[in-house]
Amino acid sequence: MLQDRVIVDFIIQLQSCTTAQQSYCRYAETLGGFGINESIYAILLGDSDYIAFSDYRQNFLEAYEDAGGAEADATVFWSQQRNTPLVWNDPINKRMELPEKFHKVEQISADFDIQYGFTLPIHTGVEGFWGSCGLSASGIKKQAFLQDVLPFKDLLIAISTIFDMHVRQVSGNHILEQSTVSTLEALTPMEIETLKWLAEGYSIKQISDEKLHRSIDSVNIYIRNAKKKLNARTRDQLIAKALILRLIP
Known part of the structure; x- marks a missing residue:
């Protein structure tokens, strides 16, 4: 894309x-x-x-x-x-x-x-x-x-x-x-783990089934919460902010 x-x-x-x-x-x-x-x-x-x-x-x-x-x-x-x-x-x-x-x-x-x-x-x-x-x-x-x-x-x-x-x-x-x-709410370990796999190109279904072994609904909640905490409008902005802030490797 x-x-x-x-x-x-x-x-x-x-x-x-x-x-x-x-x-x-x-x-x-x-x-x-x-x-x-x-x-x-x-x-x-x-x-x-x-x-x-x-x-x-x-x-x-x-x-x-x-x-x-x-x-x-x-x-x-x-x-x-x-x-x-x-x-x-x-x-x-x-x-x-x-x-x-x-x-x-x-x-x-x-x-x-x-x-x-x-x-x-x-x-x-x-x-x-x-x-x-x-x-x-x-x-x-x-x-x-x-x-x-x-x-x-x-x-x-x-x-x-x-x-x-x-x-x-x-x-x-x-x-x-x-x-x-300083104004950002800290991400949870599960939210950080989700962003890590998103940044590596895994789909939500792959993250759910292969990485976190949690439901798709749960993965979507992690993403939604992370967006709110990092003031990101889109998933691309979310990943970009996490990378720039070094929240994920």
């Missing part, structure tokens, strides 16, 4: 990245394979410090700052208030009336043909430590975005989640490093 292969390959590649900058370069390269040609990762570390990486065009960044920057950016406001991904120019979101203070940044983005993409909020569980990933399919038309990029939304979210967790671990910021595990 494409998604599984991409995630495993990305995790392997990140393991050789010892700095946040190296990790971002690998992340941006991976995003490019799925139509995302400009991106930004930014996370506040309390009141005055931050980590930020971007490959947006310099002239756009300058115009963005002149238009008010992050304080006038509706996607930043979204990330502060919500924990769900935002699809830019989604018809549902377009029906929401934007306050006037956001209009300049919206217009600048349109002028640079930055109209279709995603905002992925980051909430670390530590007060004052939050941010987002902005993923742009710049220069693309609506139909191409719907056909060629949007279908990979879940994969892009999974890749971004893995990248964020890795950056936290290599950031050099002790609080941020600990934030990947």
